[in-house]
Amino acid sequence: xxxxxxxxxxxxxDIVGGGLIKGRTYMILGGxxxxxxxxxxxxxxTGAAEYGERGVYVxxxxxxxxxxxxxxxxxxxxxxLKQEEKIEIVDASPFYSPLATSMFAVKSPGVLGxxxxxxxxLITLVKQACSRVNAERIVIDSLTPxxxxxxxxxxxxxxxxxxxxxxxxxxxxxxxxxxxxxxPTAEATLFGIEPYVVxxxxxxxxxxxxxxxxxxxxxxxxxxSPHSNMLHPFQITKDGIVVYPKEKVxxxxxx
Ligand SMILES: Nc1ncnc2c1ncn2[C@@H]1O[C@H](COP(=O)(O)OP(=O)(O)O)[C@@H](O)[C@H]1O
Ligand SMILES: [Mg+2]
Numbered sequence: 708x709x710x711x712x713x714x715x716x717x718x719x720x721d722i723v724g725g726g727l728i729k730g731r732t733y734m735i736l737g738g739x740x741x742x743x744x745x746x747x748x749x750x751x752x753t754g755a756a757e758y759g760e761r762g763v764y765v766x767x768x769x770x771x772x773x774x775x776x777x778x779x780x781x782x783x784x785x786x787x788l789k790q791e792e793k794i795e796i797v798d799a800s801p802f803y804s805p806l807a808t809s810m811f812a813v814k815s816p817g818v819l820g821x822x823x824x825x826x827x828x829l830i831t832l833v834k835q836a837c838s839r840v841n842a843e844r845i846v847i848d849s850l851t852p853x854x855x856x857x858x859x860x861x862x863x864x865x866x867x868x869x870x871x872x873x874x875x876x877x878x879x880x881x882x883x884x885x886x887x888x889x890x891p892t893a894e895a896t897l898f899g900i901e902p903y904v905v906x907x908x909x910x911x912x913x914x915x916x917x918x919x920x921x922x923x924x925x926x927x928x929x930x931x932s933p934h935s936n937m938l939h940p941f942q943i944t945k946d947g948i949v950v951y952p953k954e955k956v957x958x959x960x961x962x
Contacts, residue, residue: 715758735909743885747764751844755788771798833845833847844881847884867901906931925938
């Protein structure tokens with residue numbers, strides 16, 4: 708029997724057949740500013756604060772301070788949840804420069820191009836943090852700088868497979884892996900295999916329509932579940948992301 712977990716994002720569960728499937732691994736893809744971090748934080752916060760599902764948040768790009776600050780804007784008190792041991796935040800951000808996604812740069816004390824923090828380190832940290840808090844929700848935000856360290860496509864693919872295998876073996880934990888879209892087209896992910904090795908792919912867009920931008924969400928794939936095949940508008944409100952499952956985005960605007 709497949710168990711569903713509530714994402715914590717109003718309207719989203721309606722476009723994925725009632726919720727994410729418990730224990731599975733999903734990828735959140737989008738360009739910069741698309742709302743990936745907010746989506747992931749909302750999933751983690753709501754899980755821990757409202758559904759009794761403890762979580763682990765691994766940040767590889769933004770500092771913990773910045774993550775906490777973003778969360779506070781929406782009224783999500785991560786410090787409190789941390790204190791109550793309902794969440795754990797793993798800080799892997801010092802290893803990457805803010806430009807890491809485009810420059811192969813590793814922050815000091817690393818040498819440019821040298822791996823100070825590789826996939827095995829990440830996997831070890833995730834496993835440890837998960838067993839400490841008994842996590843049922845895991846977020847990795849974002850995979851992109853880590854994976855850019857691997858210059859060989861084959862090696863990068865093997866590393867991604869290793870991570871998804873580890874996450875799927877963590878019993879009962881539903882995972883979100885955030886990654887940057889390198890081009891506005893949905894299929895153009897970094898190494899071309901990411902969508903194939905996860906159970907579901909969720910795309911966040913910030914589409915230009917005449918003189919404004921419209922935020923939209925699309926479920927590209929979801930194993931074992933019916934899902935919407937349309938782009939649905941969403942908004943970032945003072946309470947976080949809200950998806951409008953009954954509305955659709957069409958060329959030139961929202962209907
Ligand atoms: N309090 C807020 N209210 C509305 N929109 C916000 C708020 N805070 C951030 N945003 C929007 O969210 C974007 C950042 O979202 P984020 O999840 O960090 O993006 P990313 O996909 O890069 O992780 C900002 O560029 C801004 O447009
Ligand atoms: Mg982000």
